[in-house]
Amino acid sequence: MEFRHLEGFLAVAEELHFGRAAARLHRTQPSLSQQLQRLERTLDVQLVDRTSHEVRLTSAGRAFEVEARAIMAQADKAAYSAREAAAGRTGTVRVGYNFPAGQHVLPPTMARMHREHPGLTVRLEEKRTGAQLAALAGGELDVALVYGHPVTSEFRHRHLMSLPMVAVVGQRHRWAGRPGVPFSEVGRQACILFTRDKCPAMYDAITTAAEQAGVRLTVAQVVDDPVATGVLVSVKPLIGFASVSRGLFGGATAGGMRPAWVQLYDPVPTIDLYAVWRDGDEAHPARSVFLDCLEEAGPFRAPARPEARIA
Numbered sequence: 001m002e003f004r005h006l007e008g009f010l011a012v013a014e015e016l017h018f019g020r021a022a023a024r025l026h027r028t029q030p031s032l033s034q035q036l037q038r039l040e041r042t043l044d045v046q047l048v049d050r051t052s053h054e055v056r057l058t059s060a061g062r063a064f065e066v067e068a069r070a071i072m073a074q075a076d077k078a079a080y081s082a083r084e085a086a087a088g089r090t091g092t093v094r095v096g097y098n099f100p101a102g103q104h105v106l107p108p109t110m111a112r113m114h115r116e117h118p119g120l121t122v123r124l125e126e127k128r129t130g131a132q133l134a135a136l137a138g139g140e141l142d143v144a145l146v147y148g149h150p151v152t153s154e155f156r157h158r159h160l161m162s163l164p165m166v167a168v169v170g171q172r173h174r175w176a177g178r179p180g181v182p183f184s185e186v187g188r189q190a191c192i193l194f195t196r197d198k199c200p201a202m203y204d205a206i207t208t209a210a211e212q213a214g215v216r217l218t219v220a221q222v223v224d225d226p227v228a229t230g231v232l233v234s235v236k237p238l239i240g241f242a243s244v245s246r247g248l249f250g251g252a253t254a255g256g257m258r259p260a261w262v263q264l265y266d267p268v269p270t271i272d273l274y275a276v277w278r279d280g281d282e283a284h285p286a287r288s289v290f291l292d293c294l295e296e297a298g299p300f301r302a303p304a305r306p307e308a309r310i311a
Helices: 002-015 016-023 028-041 057-085 101-118 130-137 183-188 200-213 226-234 245-247 286-295
Strands: 048-050 055-057 089-096 120-126 143-147 153-169 181-182 191-193 218-222 242-243 258-265 270-278
Touching: 002 016, 002 028, 002 048, 002 057, 016 028, 048 200, 055 057, 057 143, 057 181, 089 101, 089 130, 089 286, 101 120, 101 143, 101 153, 101 270, 101 286, 120 286, 130 143, 143 200, 143 286, 153 200, 153 245, 153 286, 181 183, 181 242, 183 200, 183 258, 191 226, 191 242, 200 242, 200 270, 226 242, 242 245, 245 258, 270 286
Parallel strands: 089 120, 089 143, 181 258, 191 218
Antiparallel strands: 048 055, 143 270, 153 242, 153 258, 153 270
16 A cells, blocks of 8 residues: 555545546546556455446445545654654753753753744753763763763763862861862861762862872762762761852752852862763754754853852
8 A cells, every 4th residue: 555545545535536636636547547446456445436427435435535534644744743853843852961050051051942942852861970971872861961071082072161169068167167278278188089980070170189289188988979978078077079059059968957168279170061962973953953052042150159258
């Protein structure tokens, strides 16, 4: 069964005249008649009763007309969906993000997406950098919003913003309330760190600042969850590290107590936020639309720090 046979049958069913139906389809009357005969042989039923005076549908033809129209409507819908997806007006883009991306990048980007491309769906997944890049490489994400960018030809990237890092301490820590501390003082404190594979850019920013300050980090615990770090510094005399975004906007932790954050300087450890996507995967209109909206929603800036915190 071919679509052109269905199309020919429906034209005959509507016109009840082979000549008019053939003219409407820009076919010859004999070819239209032959196509209808082939369709009837395929179905092994008579669809049209032809006499010298009239053309009418048989009972089988009337039943077949209902289903044939549904098939043609579904085919039209499929073609429309394909064209919309190819133009980037429908479809799904899977985006991974971290805390600062969720605070500063996604809100204006998603607002633009919703306003200009309401047919597109953005599926969001919050993950740390290492997990995002693994998902991106495995085809589970289309775009990753991460700290740093991988130095490999497998990925392309776009810089979004730079963020200073801060020390995170409990409210009873002797640093709490100080406007800032030089990084050299970190060497005299026990700290919480994470494994490098979880977030290489942040890990390197911390260790590089320690080298520049001439201190060795004393790592008391290794914790890969930023929320757990906030809990631990709230109950132990330890220091953790976070972006200024998490310092300002992170939630309360132990007993409803929010950790304090303290500006670090000499040097100020800084991390860069990037959009990363796979190279050589250009046939993804929805992803291209998201990246365009990301570009148009910028520039993105680090949050302002309260004056009381400035050293």
